[in-house]
Amino acid sequence: MLKGFVDYNVDATVKFGGSLLADEQACRNTVRALQSAAQQGKRLLVIPGGGPTDNTIEELDARTPFVPDTHHRACARAQDQTGLMISDPCFSNSLRAIETLEEMRHTLDEGLVPVLLPSRLIFDIDPFERTWEITSDAMAVWFAWLVRCNLTLILTNVDGVYRDGKVDSEAHFLPEVTASELAQMGHTAVDACTPAFLVEHGLNCWILNGKYPDRITQLLVDGIKPVGTFVKGGQDG
Numbered sequence: 001m002l003k004g005f006v007d008y009n010v011d012a013t014v015k016f017g018g019s020l021l022a023d024e025q026a027c028r029n030t031v032r033a034l035q036s037a038a039q040q041g042k043r044l045l046v047i048p049g050g051g052p053t054d055n056t057i058e059e060l061d062a063r064t065p066f067v068p069d070t071h072h073r074a075c076a077r078a079q080d081q082t083g084l085m086i087s088d089p090c091f092s093n094s095l096r097a098i099e100t101l102e103e104m105r106h107t108l109d110e111g112l113v114p115v116l117l118p119s120r121l122i123f124d125i126d127p128f129e130r131t132w133e134i135t136s137d138a139m140a141v142w143f144a145w146l147v148r149c150n151l152t153l154i155l156t157n158v159d160g161v162y163r164d165g166k167v168d169s170e171a172h173f174l175p176e177v178t179a180s181e182l183a184q185m186g187h188t189a190v191d192a193c194t195p196a197f198l199v200e201h202g203l204n205c206w207i208l209n210g211k212y213p214d215r216i217t218q219l220l221v222d223g224i225k226p227v228g229t230f231v232k233g234g235q236d237g
Helices: 018-022 024-039 051-063 068-086 101-109 119-125 136-146 179-185 193-201 213-222
Strands: 012-016 044-048 095-098 113-116 151-156 176-178 204-209 229-232
Touching: 012 068, 012 136, 018 024, 018 051, 018 068, 024 044, 024 095, 024 113, 024 213, 044 068, 044 136, 051 068, 068 095, 068 113, 068 119, 095 101, 101 113, 136 151, 136 193, 151 213, 176 179, 179 193, 179 229, 193 204, 204 213
Parallel strands: 012 044, 012 151, 044 113, 095 113, 151 204, 176 229
Antiparallel strands: 204 229
């Protein structure tokens, strides 16, 4: 730790895909897996995706296009809504919605899981362009970089990355890929902005199907490589 600088000591940043809200029980199981990892001493930061609210914004924009700043701000607040919902006691008492890094640090020190409602920091720091090209995937790895965390888990509704987008073909499944290779594939299981950022900053990422919480536990607690795609941007896995 550098003298004079806060060490947040985050073990992993977790992008909680908003698509997981479509299955209430699966969502609850995923939350429990994160809670269990925290109970085992893992310090996690959760970045929520936009979920159903974000989908509505995109559908409206496709029919009657908004100015870029409108969809940028609306989608950031959609992430807030997902974060608030998964932090509700109906899912877990160990997830806490927070808005600042100071709140994050205190929450981690209490052994709980901070869920960042990101719109406040997104608007204040202004790191993202007003474009549909960047999604909460790339935003999650940016927040990982911000708190100096080398590893991001992107929880989505597919098992990982498949060559040529053939998600129904096991022969096309990639258990590991470099971020540079993934960048050449364009939009896959993650947006096209994510792998380029991983390369630029030497960060690593796992893409996992959030409907299988045992895979989260295997990776974070047991140290076992789960079914999923490891995206190598840095030197260490």
